[in-house]
Amino acid sequence: MNWQAVSVATKNEAIETVADILLQVGAQGVQINDHDAISVTAYYPDDEQLGETITAIQKALKHLSDIGMSVAPATITVNGIQQKDWEDNWKAYYHAERVTRHFTVVPSWETYHPNQIDELPIIMDPKLAFGTGTHETTRLMIQALENVVRGGESMIDVGTGSGVLAVAAKQLGVAHVLATDIDEMSVNVAKENLRLNPVAQDVTVVASDLLADVVISPVDLIVANILADVIERLIPQTTTLLKPGGLFLVSGIYDNIALHIEDVLRANDYTIVQKSQMGEWHGYIAQLKEKN
Amino acid sequence: MNWQAVSVATKNEAIETVADILLQVGAQGVQINDHDAISVTAYYPDDEQLGETITAIQKALKHLSDIGMSVAPATITVNGIQQKDWEDNWKAYYHAERVTRHFTVVPSWETYHPNQIDELPIIMDPKLAFGTGTHETTRLMIQALENVVRGGESMIDVGTGSGVLAVAAKQLGVAHVLATDIDEMSVNVAKENLRLNPVAQDVTVVASDLLADVVISPVDLIVANILADVIERLIPQTTTLLKPGGLFLVSGIYDNIALHIEDVLRANDYTIVQKSQMGEWHGYIAQLKEKN
Numbered sequence: 001m002n003w004q005a006v007s008v009a010t011k012n013e014a015i016e017t018v019a020d021i022l023l024q025v026g027a028q029g030v031q032i033n034d035h036d037a038i039s040v041t042a043y044y045p046d047d048e049q050l051g052e053t054i055t056a057i058q059k060a061l062k063h064l065s066d067i068g069m070s071v072a073p074a075t076i077t078v079n080g081i082q083q084k085d086w087e088d089n090w091k092a093y094y095h096a097e098r099v100t101r102h103f104t105v106v107p108s109w110e111t112y113h114p115n116q117i118d119e120l121p122i123i124m125d126p127k128l129a130f131g132t133g134t135h136e137t138t139r140l141m142i143q144a145l146e147n148v149v150r151g152g153e154s155m156i157d158v159g160t161g162s163g164v165l166a167v168a169a170k171q172l173g174v175a176h177v178l179a180t181d182i183d184e185m186s187v188n189v190a191k192e193n194l195r196l197n198p199v200a201q202d203v204t205v206v207a208s209d210l211l212a213d214v215v216i217s218p219v220d221l222i223v224a225n226i227l228a229d230v231i232e233r234l235i236p237q238t239t240t241l242l243k244p245g246g247l248f249l250v251s252g253i254y255d256n257i258a259l260h261i262e263d264v265l266r267a268n269d270y271t272i273v274q275k276s277q278m279g280e281w282h283g284y285i286a287q288l289k290e291k292n
Numbered sequence: 293m294n295w296q297a298v299s300v301a302t303k304n305e306a307i308e309t310v311a312d313i314l315l316q317v318g319a320q321g322v323q324i325n326d327h328d329a330i331s332v333t334a335y336y337p338d339d340e341q342l343g344e345t346i347t348a349i350q351k352a353l354k355h356l357s358d359i360g361m362s363v364a365p366a367t368i369t370v371n372g373i374q375q376k377d378w379e380d381n382w383k384a385y386y387h388a389e390r391v392t393r394h395f396t397v398v399p400s401w402e403t404y405h406p407n408q409i410d411e412l413p414i415i416m417d418p419k420l421a422f423g424t425g426t427h428e429t430t431r432l433m434i435q436a437l438e439n440v441v442r443g444g445e446s447m448i449d450v451g452t453g454s455g456v457l458a459v460a461a462k463q464l465g466v467a468h469v470l471a472t473d474i475d476e477m478s479v480n481v482a483k484e485n486l487r488l489n490p491v492a493q494d495v496t497v498v499a500s501d502l503l504a505d506v507v508i509s510p511v512d513l514i515v516a517n518i519l520a521d522v523i524e525r526l527i528p529q530t531t532t533l534l535k536p537g538g539l540f541l542v543s544g545i546y547d548n549i550a551l552h553i554e555d556v557l558r559a560n561d562y563t564i565v566q567k568s569q570m571g572e573w574h575g576y577i578a579q580l581k582e583k584n
Contacts, residue, residue, distance in 0.1 A: 101441045101464050102394065116443045116465050118410065139439075147435055149393045151408045172393050173408050276568040 002046040006054060007077045008061065009039045014071040021060045025053050039077075048097050048134060054078065097134045103142055103168060105133040108196050120171040123196040124162055133164040137251040140276050140283030141225045142168050144249040147274065148285060149174055153220040156180065156241060158210055158234060163190040163200065165223050170199045178216060180208040211237040218242055223249040228257040235261075235268050244291040247273070251283035258282040294338040298346060299369045300353065301331045306363040313352045317345050331369075340389045340426060346370065389426050395434055395460060397425040400488050412463040415488040416454055425456040429543040432568055432575030433517045434460050436541040439566065440577060441466055445512040448472065448533060450502060450526060455482040455492065457515050462491045470508060472500040503529040510534055515541040520549040527553075527560050536583040539565070543575035550574040 010018045018040045019030045026049075027042030044053050054076065061074045075082055096112040098104045098119070106112045108125040124133050145165065151173035157166045160179035169177055177200075181187050187207045194200045208214050210233065222238050224231060231250055238248050248270060253261050258277075261284070265272060270286035277283070302310045310332045311322045318341075319334030336345050346368065353366045367374055388404040390396045390411070398404045400417040416425050437457065443465035449458045452471035461469055469492075473479050479499045486492045500506050502525065514530050516523060523542055530540050540562060545553050550569075553576070557564060562578035569575075 098442055101438045101443075143435065143439055146393045146438060147431075150390055151393075274568065274570045276566065278566045 003043040007041040136278040136281040140251045155221040158224040159226040163193040177203045179205045248286045253282040255280040295335040299333040428570040428573040432543045447513040450516040451518040455485040469495045471497045540578045545574040547572040
């Protein structure tokens with residue numbers, strides 16, 4: 001495996017904070033250079049995730065600056081090359097990636113030549129605000145869809161984000177997809193991404209706080225790849241929008257909260273049909289009980 | 293859900309034993325009729341699994357009789373109809389079943405009309421000695437193959453049984469499959485099943501005690517869906533037949549032994565990439581460490 005050295009220039013009193021950021025996005029350790037120009041360096045695998053990692057570091061640094069914590073100059077260098085043009089250059093780090101045997105996430109600007117003729121493309125323009133569709137939780141959700149879809153279903157995608165799951169579902173033959181996100185801005189980004197995928201032209205996207213503003217007949221499937229604390233609030237909302245015996249596919253659940261989420265599912269008339277884990281991330285396929 | 297009443301006629305002193313059998317194959321409870329003709333009744337879902345359940349009951353009853361425990365008359369009735377011709381009639385209970393979005397297990401005598409044009413058939417003649425290819429552990433293994441195969445791989449299928457995983461792998465684009473089973477009789481049954489699948493004509497099947505008699509260059513993938521106590525013995529054998537960084541897909545692991553198998557995997561230079569669980573059954577995708 002090859003590694004890339006990612007350094008953040010900062011000031012003495014911010015060293016610990018910057019080190020925390022580099023560790024949180026996946027470094028095994030950091031190297032603190034506190035003489036001359038102060039900087040913190042960490043090493044990350046030189047793979048498809050690197051672009052996302054650097055974007056995450058940049059966002060965290062910007063967040064600190066937004067809330068008034070000075071970490072200046074906060075410039076990022078990768079292998080000694082300053083990333084001042086990161087917002088123009090980050091696309092170089094994103095390439096098509098096969099996430100399962102059948103699904104390949106393809107950046108919208110890339111001409112992708114499939115290795116196997118029956119690969120199903122998911123075309124994404126991973127704006128800085130979103131991931132690339134290749135995170136563990138996304139993989140768990142795409143796998144879950146491949147396990148349960150049989151064609152012709154109705155589905156709600158809660159917190160659709162980039163729309164990656166809505167596209168995957170349509171590729172698999174789900175008939176009707178309603179996707180939600182929290183506000184109009186997120187809805188517009190999702191719509192832009194969906195437009196890149198011919199198969200997903202009939203997906204409806206609406207702004208809704210989880211399922212609060214969704215008023216439709218119960219569906220066969222609800223999918224949600226969102227933060228675990230939001231999932232806890234979401235679960236009771238799903239039971240009236242899912243047909244009896246319908247399936248709830250959920251991920252975004254970190255190790256420390258997984259057992260609690262299982263309890264909440266069971267307390268809301270769900271049976272856990274399958275659980276799956278990649279790294280510290282958990283995904284569930286849960287079935288709502290049949291009508292009594 | 294509809295239910296079928298499966299009753300076993302027996303004698304007083306065997307009631308508990310027969311009840312245990314009915315519970316072990318998945319009944320939630322049993323109903324004991326100990327007046328007039330003594331029998332034990334349990335209710336099972338009227339679905340694709342029913343044929344397999346009845347076969348399992350019949351085999352367990354035969355096993356008891358083989359070891360000298362009298363449970364006579366041990367006749368099985370389903371909804372009041374005696375199954376004395378079970379060996380001729382069991383085929384009526386097996387029908388094509390979609391095990392994932394892409395894979396459908398099709399009995400060899402059935403003309404199957406796919407619901408979606410890109411379904412991948414796995415054609416099986418489920419002899420009484422084997423399952424139908426729809427058991428949880430088989431599903432976990434097929435899912436794992438769909439997660440990791442990218443086309444062109446070399447693979448060993450340890451304890452191939454019906455050959456279901458060898459066929460699935462070939463359908464997904466694995467290039468070279470060597471399948472093993474314990475003795476020549478099992479090898480011949482596997483070969484018969486493989487012959488039903490045009491895509492699997494080039495699969496080689498050899499008799500081997502696990503991998504003891506396999507002498508080939510290291511492969512990209514090893515898959516094994518066998519009993520957990522055998523898996524423990526198998527794991528150390530895999531490491532010399534798998535390329536560095538290669539993947540070992542394994543299931544057949546019941547809840548009570550799963551953590552132990554994880555330890556054995558780690559002790560043999562494997563990293564667990566993904567774990568998955570359906571009911572009480574566990575499956576793993578483990579990666580052999582890269583060369584130092």
